[in-house]
Amino acid sequence: MIIIGAGLGGLSAALRLAGAGRTVTVLEQAHGPGGRAGQAQQDGFTFDTGPTVLTMPQLIADALACVGEEIGDWLDLIPVEPAYRATFADGSALDVHTDVAQMAEAIRAFSGGADAAGYLRMVEFLRKLYDAERHDFIDRNIDSPLGLVTPSLAKLAAMGAFRRMDSKIASFLSDERVRRVFTFQALYAGVSPQQALAIYAVIAYLDTVGGVSFPRGGMHEVPLAMAGAAAKHGVDFRYGQRAEAIEIANGRAVAVRTASGERFAADAVIVNGDAPGAMRDLLPPDLVPARRLRRLQYSPSCVVLHVGSSGAMPDPAHHTISFGGAWTRTFTELIDRGELMSDPSLLITNPTHSDPALAPPGEHSYFVLFPAPNLEKAPLDWSVIGPRYRDEMIAVLDARGYGAIGQGSRSELLVTPGDWAAQGMAAGTPFAAAHTFAQTGPFRLSTAPTPIENLAFCGSHIQPGVGVPMVLLSGRLAAERLIGAVD
Numbered sequence: 249m250i251i252i253g254a255g256l257g258g259l260s261a262a263l264r265l266a267g268a269g270r271t272v273t274v275l276e277q278a279h280g281p282g283g284r285a286g287q288a289q290q291d292g293f294t295f296d297t298g299p300t301v302l303t304m305p306q307l308i309a310d311a312l313a314c315v316g317e318e319i320g321d322w323l324d325l326i327p328v329e330p331a332y333r334a335t336f337a338d339g340s341a342l343d344v345h346t347d348v349a350q351m352a353e354a355i356r357a358f359s360g361g362a363d364a365a366g367y368l369r370m371v372e373f374l375r376k377l378y379d380a381e382r383h384d385f386i387d388r389n390i391d392s393p394l395g396l397v398t399p400s401l402a403k404l405a406a407m408g409a410f411r412r413m414d415s416k417i418a419s420f421l422s423d424e425r426v427r428r429v430f431t432f433q434a435l436y437a438g439v440s441p442q443q444a445l446a447i448y449a450v451i452a453y454l455d456t457v458g459g460v461s462f463p464r465g466g467m468h469e470v471p472l473a474m475a476g477a478a479a480k481h482g483v484d485f486r487y488g489q490r491a492e493a494i495e496i497a498n499g500r501a502v503a504v505r506t507a508s509g510e511r512f513a514a515d516a517v518i519v520n521g522d523a524p525g526a527m528r529d530l531l532p533p534d535l536v537p538a539r540r541l542r543r544l545q546y547s548p549s550c551v552v553l554h555v556g557s558s559g560a561m562p563d564p565a566h567h568t569i570s571f572g573g574a575w576t577r578t579f580t581e582l583i584d585r586g587e588l589m590s591d592p593s594l595l596i597t598n599p600t601h602s603d604p605a606l607a608p609p610g611e612h613s614y615f616v617l618f619p620a621p622n623l624e625k626a627p628l629d630w631s632v633i634g635p636r637y638r639d640e641m642i643a644v645l646d647a648r649g650y651g652a653i654g655q656g657s658r659s660e661l662l663v664t665p666g667d668w669a670a671q672g673m674a675a676g677t678p679f680a681a682a683h684t685f686a687q688t689g690p691f692r693l694s695t696a697p698t699p700i701e702n703l704a705f706c707g708s709h710i711q712p713g714v715g716v717p718m719v720l721l722s723g724r725l726a727a728e729r730l731i732g733a734v735d
């Protein structure tokens with residue numbers, strides 16, 4: 249079997265197939281595994297260029313277990329506590345603890361007993377939501393809307409899961425600042441808390457209650473571990489091999505041709521590349537779902553400034569979310585109007601807080617993420633505005649009390665929507681198709697989006713969706729489909 253792409257989705261599929269005794273070759277255009285979960289080494293600093301918030305590591309453990317490997321032998325996961333530090337425009341701050349009792353106490357001290365009690369009720373709601381969603385809606389292939397009609401659907405409707413996320417969370421929490429802490433995650437799914445259905449509050453459950461961890465050595469250790477375990481169990485990784493076409497004969501995928509002129513015969517193929525581009529590049533035109541691809545709505549993108557610095561943040565935490573004063577307006581700017589944020593909310597990740605070895609002794613590394621509109625909403629020329637925006641980011645950090653980051657800057661790497669586009673990501677966003685209702689569950693591209701039954705897709709555009717946990721599941725679902733198709 250051939251897998252095109254060694255992103256987390258492809259690696260998850262490779263482990264599942266190898267565990268089922270299949271012969272697997274992975275063709276990856278880059279010189280190592282990870283895709284978006286990449287890493288840059290610069291001036292003695294190690295920068296993770298992709299995900300920073302790791303939730304549900306049990307899904308990595310599940311993937312490794314397919315080939316009989318233990319996660320503890322491959323990754324040293326450090327719990328991130330607090331999961332986040334939230335800071336607000338009025339100067340207040342709230343640490344987000346995953347221990348529910350500790351968090352209820354923190355909320356009592358921050359905004360009073362009614363919110364603390366409401367938080368406990370909300371956690372109960374999120375727990376039930378997660379239980380109802382996981383097996384029927386997230387963890388399986390859904391080929392038609394009828395596949396949604398399960399007892400869990402009625403349960404979800406009765407719980408209010410199809411109300412808007414912000415009003416549902418507001419029914420538990422009165423303080424607007426606390427509400428933000430449990431609704432900003434809608435942006436991970438490419439929608440605003442005002443538009444999102446409450447079913448997406450499950451994302452807040454994963455990080456604020458399920459917990460956040462960090463692999464010693466950086467997030468890139470995750471794909472390295474998965475690829476290492478897969479190779480140990482016989483998966484053949486061919487790096488520097490760009491797939492150019494999937495050969496179809498008699499209604500089946502029979503081979504993959506690469507830019508180097510090689511032809512890899514296949515009894516089945518999984519594609520892990522960014523689906524819109526990968527479909528157009530690799531499939532014969534009659535198999536490309538062109539109309540569907542044209543209508544995709546994409547998530548907002550982001551600008552990331554990596555800074556290696558001698559400056560220490562005051563009161564450092566692994567993840568700090570600095571909320572601006574504006575809230576609804578921020579989403580309107582990013583999603584509806586395609587504008588840069590006028591009063592930014594941003595994420596500062598400080599990996600050296602958990603693992604000082606990621607910077608030279610006594611120095612620090614920072615990952616500063618500003619959400620930005622995608623290139624379809626705002627076709628900006630980032631090669632021109634990027635350097636100016638970098639200065640703006642540093643000025644915002646300065647104004648929010650984090651001036652030490654820029655003042656001590658020794659090494660920087662700026663990554664913009666223009667760079668994501670250059671890496672082949674549709675609309676210049678690394679967060680794929682948005683999780684609007686019309687692009688979720690059975691309405692999202694399935695792992696089998698073509699009639700070719702030995703050809704599957706996985707990754708963030710595909711069911712169940714975007715983010716590390718979802719693409720790991722997507723790889724597994726794609727593999728399961730193929731094992732069925734070639735048995």
Ligand SMILES: Cc1cc2nc3c(=O)[nH]c(=O)nc-3n(C[C@H](O)[C@H](O)[C@H](O)COP(=O)(O)OP(=O)(O)OC[C@H]3O[C@@H](n4cnc5c(N)ncnc54)[C@H](O)[C@@H]3O)c2cc1C
Pocket residue numbers: 252253254255256257258275276277278281282283284285297298299300301302303489490491492520521522526550552678679706707708709714715716717719
């Ligand atoms: C800045 C940033 C921050 C993020 N933050 C978080 C976070 O905090 N938490 C979280 O859960 N998620 C986060 N994400 C999202 C998460 O990283 C992605 O959803 C996930 O890594 C995507 O994995 P994937 O399997 O879809 O594929 P990708 O990572 O896109 O991998 C696809 C692979 O296929 C290869 N490929 C493509 N075409 C070809 C071809 N023709 N031939 C050969 N190889 C090919 C590519 O080189 C690539 O290696 C973040 C992403 C970014 C970029």
